[in-house]
Amino acid sequence: MSSDVPAESAFIPLAAHRVALEERGSFCFASCSCGWFAPGRRSRDRARRDADEHERDGRP
DSSP: OOOSSOGGGSOOOOOOOOEEEEEETTEEEEEETTSOBOOOBSOHHHHHHHHHHHHHHOOO
16 A cells, blocks of 8 residues: 655654743743743743743643
């Protein structure tokens, strides 16, 4: 039986999300390589939690 798709390309892993935190003045922003970004937070802890939730859930 023949297939149009070679066996080695049947599974393509998704790229990992790369989340970064950036500070601007008194606000901290989380953003990701997929285009996702969180609202500015005064709490660095909250910005880190936003980033962690995005990495875990993977939702834009």
